[in-house]
Amino acid sequence: MATRARAARLATPRLKENDAQQGKRQRTATGSAARPPLSAASPQNAPPPPPAEPAFEFAGRDDVDALLNEKMKGKNKMDYKGKSEQMTEYIKKLRACIKWLLEREDANLAEIGRLNGQLEATEKNHAEIVASLESQIEELTAIREELQKQYASLEENLKKVEAEKMDSLRSYKDEKEARTAVESARNELSDELNKVKLEQKRLNDQIKMLQDTNKRLQEYNTSLQQYNSNLQADATKNAETTAKLQKEKNTMVETMNGLKDHANSVKLQLDLAKSSQSEALRQKNDLLKEVNSLRAELQLVREDRDHKSAEIQSLLSDLGMYKELTGKSSTELENIMIRCGVLEESCSTQSERIRTLEIQLASANEKLKRSDMTTMETMAEYENQKRALEDLHFRLAEAEQKILDGENMRKKLHNTILELKGNIRVFCRVRPLLSNDSGAVSYPKSGEDIGRGVELMHNAQAYSFSFDRVFDHSASQEEVFTEISQLVQSALDGYKVCIFAYGQTGSGKTHTMMGNPEIHEQKGLIPRSLEQIFETSQCLVSQGWKYKMQASMLEIYNETIRDLLATNRTSIHEGGASKYNIKHDANGNTSVSDLTVVDVRSINEVSSLLKRAAQSRSVGKTQMNEESSRSHCVFTLRIFGANEGTDQQVQGVLNLIDLAGSERLNKSGATGDRLKETQAINKSLSCLADVIFSIAKKEEHIPFRNSKLTYLLQPCLGGDSKTLMFVNLSPESSSTGESICSLRFAARVNSCEIGVPRRQTQMRSLSQG
Structure with missing residues (x-):
């Protein structure tokens, strides 16, 4: 019924459309019949038809509209002849247009007729299909009703058969239970006995396995305890060695500091000696220059003295000559004597100055000799001190290497102990102070917490913490x-x-x-x-x-x-x-x-x-x-x-x-x-x-x-995994509260045990190889 109604709904608009198309065809046919022929518009005594009109072509509606809108034009209003000729030509065009429209209308009517025929055939075919489907639906509905009746009958029969079967099964079950009661009891007892035996055997095996496991665990525990005691002994020994080395290092550092101070004083004395030597060399050079100058002056004085002596001798000889030969006056003789006395006095003065210069030269040579000896002694002392300092540096390097080896061994043992404990390692690092920071963090100067402890002052109270390692602001x-x-x-x-x-x-x-x-x-x-x-x-x-x-x-x-x-x-x-x-x-x-x-x-x-x-x-x-x-x-x-x-x-x-x-x-x-x-x-x-x-x-x-x-x-x-946490601190006093919270959290982290780290390793299989 639903299919029939749907088919009827689909057919209704198509019937309406067919009626509309048929009415349109009737109106078209009526209009065509009612249109009078063009010859009726002419009188009975019309002249014979004109000769064949020229062909006009129309491309579409635009050409028709252009023809209808065309206006007659003449030379003037009374130019009827010109207008008549234009009208004749216009009528020819209108006739051609009407003919073109009629031909187009006939073609449209033929196409409409063809489409109507196809539509009627399609509607007829559709109606046949609808009728066939309706008959099939009615047949299927009848078959379904018949099958429903058969299904109800079969259900009733099945219920009866199942009831009879259940009764038979109940009776068979009762008989079977009555027959197998004794056998089941006997089998149960036998099975129970077998189970007890198997359970006893399993428990014995389990007890033996647990005893073996307990023995292995005890042996492993003993080995672990021995290993732990060995580690602790090694750690104690290394700690003692480290302490001893540290003590030796401190002694050597103190000795080295003393030697450094002595070396500094010697170096200072050497610097003073070098400066004194430089001053002495400068004085020596000045003295040498002065000696050379004195020698040159002495040579000039000697030459002048010799020249004066020669002149005196010359004057004396001249005087003798004058006395012997000429016998000049006593006045000239007195003048000559005066000149001779002046020359002798000058010669005596030059001799005195030469002696003074020789004394100064000897003194300068003595000073120069003493200065050279002092410089050599200072250089020898400096070389001795330098060798002693190098020896101390070598011994200090050896001690530092021993301390470094001991520290590395301590770290390895410490890491091993931490890995055995499974704790999270915690390092603390303090940020360097900025220019406007005021520090509130300090570090222990002695004891076991050196390099591991940190202290903060907050509200006049000290807070101390200890970690695996602490790095100060200079690290x-x-x-x-x-x-x-x-x-x-x-x-x-x-x-x-x-x-x-x-x-x-x-x-x-x-x-x-x-x-x-x-x-x-x-x-x-x-x-x-x-x-x-x-x-x-x-x-x-x-x-x-x-x-x-x-x-x-x-x-x-x-x-x-x-x-x-x-x-x-x-x-x-x-x-x-x-x-x-x-x-x-x-x-x-x-x-x-x-x-x-x-x-x-x-x-x-x-x-x-x-x-x-x-x-x-x-x-x-x-x-x-x-x-x-x-x-x-x-x-x-x-x-x-x-x-x-x-x-x-x-x-x-x-x-x-x-x-x-x-x-x-x-x-x-x-x-x-x-x-x-x-x-x-x-x-x-x-x-x-x-x-x-x-x-x-x-x-x-x-x-x-x-x-x-x-x-x-x-x-x-x-x-x-192996886990390490860095807790970073700000050293400024305004952040002390937050720093203490961070350190408390870090201490709690340091006490957490997360298990022993496990290495992820395996042997490559042959298929991989």
């Missing part, structure tokens, strides 16, 4: 990295290693982890660790090792993971939480879906990745820090190593994490986006504190899933 980047270099090396050996920096904003976390990679002295732990990894891997090539390394870097910003190595910056800042999902497998390995992982083969490739990541990381300005990190940054280096000679494979992971700084809203002055960032940072760090406290209390449930940061760090905090 260099190289000194800090030297302490963790062995831990970084463990990643190449197949361990999972995690190093993260914690502290308030502006305490130097990013400087510790990243530093300035462009300047060697300011490189942080991340670039230095990667340099060591690549250098060591190259050295191990000669031992048959080949390594493959993959790097990735992400940040957690407002509880959203961002890929810092993504090539498209839009994807970095628009990557939703649904895109990057954190996953942990059964072996404790962590992965993040859709995160960019880059194969790296050299330190240059890693350096370019670090630059790209630094440009993409979220930073902002607050009142506490000009360039504050607003996200947690995680750098991961996966290391896959294989030794072709031993068929050994290792898989290590190095996680280096720069956490965002905690800050107080009243001090940071954060508003808007900065306020949201601060709240997200403090929340994630609070979740980290909750996880640490739960681990320290050894609670069954650890809330790792409370934040993406703790969930990402789950294998590092609750697994089998």
Whole structure:
């Protein structure tokens, strides 16, 4: 019935359309019949038809409209002849137009007739199909009703048969139960006996196995205790050796300081002697110049004296001659005598001056000789002191090397003990003072806490803390990295290693982890660790090792993971939480879906990745820090190593994490986006504190899933990795409260036991080989 109604609805508009088309055809035919012939408009005595008219062509309605709108034009209003000729021509055009329209109308009527015929055939065919479908629907309806009746009858028969069958089954079951009651009881007893025997055998085997396990555990416990006692004895021995060496070092340092003071005094005396020698040399040179001058003057005086003596002799001889030969007057003789006396006096004066100069020359020569002897004695003393100082330097270097060897052994033993305990290692680093800072941090000067303790003064009260290592504000980047270099090396050996920096904003976390990679002295732990990894891997090539390394870097910003190595910056800042999902497998390995992982083969490739990541990381300005990190940054280096000679494979992971700084809203002055960032940072760090406290209390449930940061760090905090935390402090007195909170948290972290680290190594199978 529904099909019939639908067919009727479809046929109705088509019938209406056919009626409309038929009415249109009737009107067209009526109009054509009613139109009178053109010849009726002419009178009976019309002249014969004119000759054949010229053909006019019409392209469409525009030509017809142009013909109808054409106007008659004459020379003037009375030019009927001209107008008549134009009218004749116009009538010819109208006749041609009418003929063209009639032909077009006949063609349209023929097309309409053809289409109406097709429509009628289609409607007839449709009606036949509708009738066929209706008959089929009626037949199917009848068949369905018949099948429903048969189904109801079969259901009734089935119910009867099932009832009879159930009765038969019940009776058969009762008979079978009655028949097998005794057999089942007997079988049950037999089975129970067999079970008791098997259980007894299993329990005996289990008891034997437990006894063997207990024996092995006791032996292992005894070996561990022996190993622990040996370690403690070695540690005690090394501590005593270190103390002894330290004492010797202190003695040598004091001796060296005394020798340095003596050497300084000798050097000062040498400098004075050198200056005295220089002065003596200068005086010697002056004396030599003066002696040479005196000698020259003496020579001149002697020559003058000789000349005067010769002149006197000449005058005396002349006087004798005069006396003998001429006998001149006494006046001339007196003048000659006066001149002779003057010359003798001058000669006597010159002789006296020569004697004085000779005495001065002898004195100058004596001074010069004494000055040379003093200089030689001073130089000899200086050489003796220099040799003694070099000997002390050599002895001091030997002592320092012994102390360094002892310190390395102490570190190894300490690391071994920590690994056996499974504790998280904690290093403390104090940021250098700025020009406007006032320090509130001090360090122990004696005792066991030297290099391991830190003290803060807050509200006239002292707070002391002790960690595995404390670096004061003068520690260099190289000194800090030297302490963790062995831990970084463990990643190449197949361990999972995690190093993260914690502290308030502006305490130097990013400087510790990243530093300035462009300047060697300011490189942080991340670039230095990667340099060591690549250098060591190259050295191990000669031992048959080949390594493959993959790097990735992400940040957690407002509880959203961002890929810092993504090539498209839009994807970095628009990557939703649904895109990057954190996953942990059964072996404790962590992965993040859709995160960019880059194969790296050299330190240059890693350096370019670090630059790209630094440009993409979220930073902002607050009142506490000009360039504050607003996200947690995680750098991961996966290391896959294989030794072709031993068929050994290792898989290590190095996680280096720069956490965002905690800050107080009243001090940071954060508003808007900065306020949201601060709240997200403090929340994630609070979740980290909750996880640490739960681990320290050894609670069954650890809330790792409370934040993406703790969930990402789950294998590092609750697994089998080697974990080290840097707690960074700001030395200024205004940050003492936050520093004490950071140190308390670090102390709690230091007491957490996360299990003994496990090396990920295996032997390569034959199929892989």
